[in-house]
Amino acid sequence: MTTIRSEATSARRRGPSMADVARAANVSGQTVSRVSNGRHNVDPETRERVLEAMRRLGYRPNSAARALRSGRFHSIGVIMFTLSSFGNMRTLDAIAIAAADAGYSITLIPVPHPTQGEISVAFDRLSEEAVDGVIIIVEAHLLDENDVVLPAGLPVVVVDSTAGDRYPVVDTDQAHGARLATEHLLGLGHRTVWHLAGPERSYSATHRRESWEATLRAHGADVPRALVGDWSSESGHELGLRLAADPEVTAIFAANDQMALGVLRAMHEAGRSVPGDVSVVGFDDMEESRSFWPPLTTVRQFFGEVGRRSVEALLHEVESGERDESMLVATELVVRASTAAPRA
Amino acid sequence: MTTIRSEATSARRRGPSMADVARAANVSGQTVSRVSNGRHNVDPETRERVLEAMRRLGYRPNSAARALRSGRFHSIGVIMFTLSSFGNMRTLDAIAIAAADAGYSITLIPVPHPTQGEISVAFDRLSEEAVDGVIIIVEAHLLDENDVVLPAGLPVVVVDSTAGDRYPVVDTDQAHGARLATEHLLGLGHRTVWHLAGPERSYSATHRRESWEATLRAHGADVPRALVGDWSSESGHELGLRLAADPEVTAIFAANDQMALGVLRAMHEAGRSVPGDVSVVGFDDMEESRSFWPPLTTVRQFFGEVGRRSVEALLHEVESGERDESMLVATELVVRASTAAPRA
DNA sequence: GGGTTGCATGTTCACGTCAACATGCGATGC
DNA sequence: GCATCGCATGTTGACGTGAACATGCAACCC
Incomplete structure (x- = not known):
């Protein structure tokens, strides 16, 4: 019985x-x-x-019973695009490690496609109480456009984006990085710097582009029209071919390393030497950039730092109820062989 | 009151x-x-x-109460190395999407460093009951060496590795891919094919290497000594410089695209033209490979398929209690510009 | 020696949900 | 007109844990 x-x-x-x-x-x-x-x-x-x-x-x-009893799940939700960029993956890594160190586990909430519907679906998962807080690694404009409603009272930190002043943001200092890149090229003696930007609605792309433009103006240099890519090496190649055809172009700042790779390929195809004829700078410093031909001068992002800090900020809010300030993580210029002074 | x-x-x-x-x-x-x-x-x-x-x-x-009541967590644990390879990230993506489609969430269990202790720590997290099943994306030798004890009765699927016959494995057909690469180069007329292998204790590296060797033998070609790298483009570059110094070398099969990138750089530095003097084939077909210079001929892995299938196999076991068979996912040769017939 | 303190251990109950088992009521059948 | 059925809804209890509140016993104090 x-x-x-x-x-x-x-x-x-x-x-x-x-x-x-x-x-x-x-x-x-x-x-x-x-x-x-x-x-x-x-x-x-x-x-x-x-x-x-x-x-x-x-x-x-049994962690379910524990969570039920204590009201705490000891889990952090991470909302991010799948097949996301190299940088996001690195950030995710750092988040996972930092969370594990703090005794929290990570619950992935993937957004297969950044379309209207999908995003909402991802956030619907949050409507089931199962995490103590959420880190969002999604371009903010998507949040706006979907008027996503996050559960009230759920701590949130936004990474690599902006969120107005609704939530604290942890992000790389895009403007700083773009300035470093632009000034490096100007410092080498280039008359001005062309820019291969990321998609228009990406905040990081916008920040980099604005800072590039501001830096040129501050130095009294001409501001060429920016070319807009989609972060892919493919788009870098395509737009790179256009720049290669213009003998005026001697210095290019690509908004990420992958597009810079495409530019390098375009230059090789067009028979323009890098850095002899054209200097190229990227952004990210991905693992492979040092092995490009030529090895790429680029702006290093500290994804690990961004991940760590975002977990820190989130857990602080989870545990104390106080919301942290937004914060920026500095960048660093890594000079390799893809940049040089222009030909006399 | x-x-x-x-x-x-x-x-x-x-x-x-x-x-x-x-x-x-x-x-x-x-x-x-x-x-x-x-x-x-x-x-x-x-x-x-x-x-x-x-x-x-x-x-x-409240999902905790629900889980307590039902005994099901609707969550899949994924144990993987952090800063893991490009391929693992792609696999993780696919896993996350497939799991979400099936109504399961993903709990990441990171292994910061593949050392003795760390691995055990990761598995300790499992000792806290919170997932319905586990997908392991960790080189199997690490499991063996750590005589890790998985909780009895917990469904497990191993990806991209081997697990003896303890657990079902879902993996890319490494041998098939390596054969495609090697035969492609032999078919172009190369006398034999040099190999830049992955680390010795990696199963996928070993499979690729063994299949390369078997293919050469099957075709009556000499079997040069394989050079052993660590998957990084850096190691590819270093070993590539050695191969570049040997005029005998006309065809190289690198065990992944990143090492292949390093080889390309080494060839450029040594003034040997690709594919004029030397043909190079990679493995993975990462996003960027098409933008290498020259665009890389490589073996495409279907990471998405691997991820999907592993979730399928795991959930089948979770829901029915029956264990699935192991399975292999085929590869495909993608011919680009880094391979050609040898000079006469 | 009676009271107090400190510590190991036990008992009770609530956390939020849902399966299993009522209950109650109108409709249908002969 | 009374038994039967179908359906909406309610009541009860258990899932595994741990906080809060006993209990029981030895050591200590004056």
């Missing part, structure tokens, strides 16, 4: 619970709980007996 | 529960549950009243 269940539902049997361990160790459930949570007010001998029982039975604490 | 709590713990207030909704809609909790789960045996008018109350209160079902 008591345990028919264990027979009936044999296909999906649950593991042992605290009660089972308690029985086996001849203690109360509460003592098992104390051992399980590493409390110190347990007699060493009793503790050992309980641990032994746990081992023997293969006991695993 | 009843609700001091809502005042006292104002900092960490829980959201409304079913009971709150029930009260607001003047129905029983069970009816709320039925509406929440989309059951059909609810009067349309009642349903509307409940939905209205949910909306008004901002009700979100």
Whole structure:
């Protein structure tokens, strides 16, 4: 009459619970709980007996019950585009590590396609209470356009984007990086710098472009029309061919390394030497950039830092209820072989 | 006396529960549950009243309570190295999408460093019951060396590796891909093919290398000594310089695209033309490979397919209890401009 | 020696949900 | 006109855990 269940539902049997361990160790459930949570007010001998029982039975604490009891899930949701950029992946890595260090796990909430509907679907997953906070790595304009409603009271940090002043943002200092790149080229003696921008509705692309333009103006240089790509090396190649055809062009700042790669290919195809005829600077410093031909001068982003800081900010809000300030992470220029002074 | 709590713990207030909704809609909790789960045996008018109350209160079902009640978490754990390869990221993407489609979320279990201790730590997270099954994207030798104990009864699928016959494996058909690459080069008329292998203890590297060697033998070609890299473009560059110094070398099969990129750079530096003097083939077909200089001939892996299939296999086991067979996903040769017939 | 303190351990109950089992009521059948 | 059925809705209890509140016992104090 008591345990028919264990027979009936044999296909999906649950593991042992605290009660089972308690029985086996001849203690109360509460003592098992104390051992399980590493409390110190347990007699060493009793503790050992309980641990032994746990081992023997293969006991695993049930996190659902724990979460139900405590109201905390010890999990951070990360909303991001799938097949996202190299940088986002690196950021995700750092987030995962930082979260793990803090005892939180990461729940991925993928957005397969950045279309109206899909985004909402992703956020719908949040309507099921299962995370303590959320880190969003999605271009902010998509949030705006979808008038996504985040559950009230859920801590949120936005990465690599902007969020007006609705949420704290952790981001690379795009403007700083773009200035470094532009000034590097001007400093080498180039009359001006052409720009291969990222998609118009991307905030990071916009920031880089605006800063490039501002830097040129500050130095009294002409501001050529920016060419707009889509972050892909393919688009870099296509637009690069156009720039290669113009002998005026001696310095190019591409908004990411992948487009810079496409530009390098275009220059090779057009028979223009890099950096002899044309200097090229990228943005990101991806793993491979040092092995491009020629090795790429680029702006290094510290994705790890961005990831770490965003977790820090989020957990601070989760645990204290206070919202952090937004913050920017500096960049660094990495000079390699794709830039040089223009021909005399 | 009843609700001091809502005042006292104002900092960490829980959201409304079913009971709150029930009260607001003047129905029983069970009816709320039925509406929440989309059951059909609810009067349309009642349903509307409940939905209205949910909306008004901002009700979100508590997944912890649900999981506790049902014994299912609707979550898949993914154990993988951080800063992992391009391919693993693509696989992860596909896994996330496939899981989301099936109504499961992904819990990331990162392994910061593939050292003894770290791996065990990652698996310890599993000892806290919170996922219905696990997909492991970690080189299998690490599992062996750490005699990791997975919780008994937890469904597991291993990706891109081997697991003896302990668990089902979903993997790219490495041998097939390596054969395609090697035969392509032999077919162009090269006397033999040099190989830049991945790290010795990587199963995929070993499979590719063994298949390369077997293919050469099958065609009666000499088998040069393989050079061993670490998957990075840096190592490809370093070893590439050695190959560049040997005029005998006319065809190189690199075990991944990143090393192939390093080889291309080495050839440029050494003044050997690709594909004029030396043909180069990679493995993976990463996004950027088409923009290398010259665009890289490579073996395409279908990471998306691997991810999808692994989720399929795992969920099949989770839901039916039956273990799937291991399976291989075919590859495809993508011929671009880095390969040609040898000089006469 | 009676009271107090400190510590290991036990008991009770609520966290939010949902399956299983009522209940209640109008419609249908003979 | 009374039994039967179908359907909407309600009540009860258990899932596994851990906070809050006992209890029980030894050591200590004056």
